[in-house]
Amino acid sequence: MAVEPLAVRLGATKGSFYWHFRSRDELIAAALQLWRQASTTAVIERLEAAAAPPEQRLRQLITHVFAPPARTSADLALLADADHPLVAPALAAVTEQRLGYITTLFRQLGFPPARARRRALLAYSAYLGQLQLLRSAPNLLPKPGPASSAYADHVVAALLADQPSTNAAPTPRLTRGTATA
Amino acid sequence: MAVEPLAVRLGATKGSFYWHFRSRDELIAAALQLWRQASTTAVIERLEAAAAPPEQRLRQLITHVFAPPARTSADLALLADADHPLVAPALAAVTEQRLGYITTLFRQLGFPPARARRRALLAYSAYLGQLQLLRSAPNLLPKPGPASSAYADHVVAALLADQPSTNAAPTPRLTRGTATA
DNA sequence: CCCGTTCCATACGGTGCCGTATGGTGACGA
DNA sequence: TCGTCACCATACGGCACCGTATGGAACGGG
Numbered sequence: 406m407a408v409e410p411l412a413v414r415l416g417a418t419k420g421s422f423y424w425h426f427r428s429r430d431e432l433i434a435a436a437l438q439l440w441r442q443a444s445t446t447a448v449i450e451r452l453e454a455a456a457a458p459p460e461q462r463l464r465q466l467i468t469h470v471f472a473p474p475a476r477t478s479a480d481l482a483l484l485a486d487a488d489h490p491l492v493a494p495a496l497a498a499v500t501e502q503r504l505g506y507i508t509t510l511f512r513q514l515g516f517p518p519a520r521a522r523r524r525a526l527l528a529y530s531a532y533l534g535q536l537q538l539l540r541s542a543p544n545l546l547p548k549p550g551p552a553s554s555a556y557a558d559h560v561v562a563a564l565l566a567d568q569p570s571t572n573a574a575p576t577p578r579l580t581r582g583t584a585t586a
Numbered sequence: 587m588a589v590e591p592l593a594v595r596l597g598a599t600k601g602s603f604y605w606h607f608r609s610r611d612e613l614i615a616a617a618l619q620l621w622r623q624a625s626t627t628a629v630i631e632r633l634e635a636a637a638a639p640p641e642q643r644l645r646q647l648i649t650h651v652f653a654p655p656a657r658t659s660a661d662l663a664l665l666a667d668a669d670h671p672l673v674a675p676a677l678a679a680v681t682e683q684r685l686g687y688i689t690t691l692f693r694q695l696g697f698p699p700a701r702a703r704r705r706a707l708l709a710y711s712a713y714l715g716q717l718q719l720l721r722s723a724p725n726l727l728p729k730p731g732p733a734s735s736a737y738a739d740h741v742v743a744a745l746l747a748d749q750p751s752t753n754a755a756p757t758p759r760l761t762r763g764t765a766t767a
Numbered sequence: 768c769c770c771g772t773t774c775c776a777t778a779c780g781g782t783g784c785c786g787t788a789t790g791g792t793g794a795c796g797a
Numbered sequence: 798t799c800g801t802c803a804c805c806a807t808a809c810g811g812c813a814c815c816g817t818a819t820g821g822a823a824c825g826g827g
Contacts, residue, residue, distance in 0.1 A: 598806090605803085
C-alpha cells in the first residue's frame with residue numbers, strides 16, 4: 406500500500422496523510438493490528454460466544470470459508486507480502502492463533518494432541534490454499550450453488566473423518582512394488 | 587524481480603542485460619515458461635514415466651511435498667504476484683494443468699468425475715496452503731523427522747480415505763441443535 | 768480582534784527502478 | 798592491418814514513490 410495513491414483515492418494529498426500518521430510504517434502497523442483483531446480474535450470470540458458443540462463450530466468455520474462469498478482479500482494481500490518486516494510478525498501471530506484455536510477444537514472432539522495438531526494443520530493449509538485458488542484460478546473452483554456446497558461437504562467430511570486405517574499400514578515408502586489398490 | 591538489483595548480483599550492469607533481453611517483461615516471460623516446464627510438465631512426465639499404480643503416484647506427489655526439503659520458492663514468489671499481468675495467465679495455466687493431472691489420478695483410482703475433482707481440489711489446496719505455512723510460519727510445521735513423516739502420512743490418509751459417510755447425512759446446515767458427536 | 772491549534776495543500780529534494788543512447792573492448796576474418 | 802560484430806559499461810532522462818518544509822483556511826477562546 407503506497408501513500409500517494411491512497412491519498413488521491415481519498416481525494417486528499419500526502420500532506421494531510423503525514424499529519425495523521427508519522428510515517429507509512431505507522432499506518433501499516435495500525436492496519437495490521439486492526440486486521441488481526443477483526444479477522445481472527447473477533448471471529449474466535451464470536452464462535453465461542455455461541456454455545457455450540459465443537460464439531461458444529463468446526464463445520465461453521467469450514468463451510469464459511471469454502472462456500473462462496475469470501476471477503477478475505479486482506480489475508481491474501483498479507484500472504485503475498487509475507488516477507489515484509491512488519492507483516493511477517495503479524496502473520497506469524499495470527500497463524501499461531503488460528504492454528505491454536507483449530508487445534509483445541511479438534512482436541513475437544515476427542516483427538517489426542519498430536520493428531521489434533523495434524524488435523525488442524527491440514528485444515529488450515531486447505532484454507533490457505535483455497536484462498537490462493539480463489540485469486541489465481543477462481544474459474545477452476547466449483548461455482549456458487551450446489552457444486553460449491555457439495556465441495557464444502559466433502560471438505561468437512563475429509564477433515565473430520567475418523568480415519569480408521571491411520572496406523573494400520575504405515576505408508577509404503579517410495580520405491581516399493583505395488584500399493585493396496 | 588528488478589533488473590538493476592539482478593544485474594549487480596550477477597556482477598554486471600543494466601547495459602549488458604538490455605543487450606540480451608529486449609525488456610524486463612521478456613525476461614519474466616521466459617522465466618515463467620521455464621518455471622512451468624520444470625515445475626509442472628517435467629514433474630508429470632517423470633511420474634508418468636515410472637509405471638507405478640496411480641495410488642503410488644499420488645503418494646509420491648503428496649509425500650514429496652509434505653516432507654521437509656521443499657525447493658518450491660518459485661511457486662511462492664509467483665503466488666505472491668498472482669495479479670501481475672504476465673504472471674496471472676502462467677499461474678492459471680499451471681494450476682489447471684496440475685489440477686487436471688491430480689484429477690485424472692483420482693479418476694484412475696475409481697472415483698467418479700465429480701468426486702475426483704473435489705478430491706483433487708482439496709489436495710491441491712492443501713499443497714498451496716502448505717507452501718504458505720512454509721514461508722509465513724515454518725516453526726509451526728512439524729520439524730523434519732518422525733513428526734514430519736507422521737504428518738505426511740496423515741495427509742495422504744485424509745486425501746485418499748474412502749469416506750463412506752459422504753452422502754449418508756448431508757451436513758447439518760448452520761443453526762441446528764447438536765451434531766453427531 | 769487576534770492568536771493558536773487543527774487540518775489540509777503545494778512544493779521540494781531524495782531514492783530506486785526502467786529503458787535508451789552512446790562509447791569502449793576484444794575476437795576474428797578479409 | 799583494419800573493419801565488423803558480439804558483448805559490456807557509463808551516463809542520462811523519466812517515473813513513481815517517500816518524507817519534509819512551508820503556507821494557508823477554518824475556527825474557537827482570551
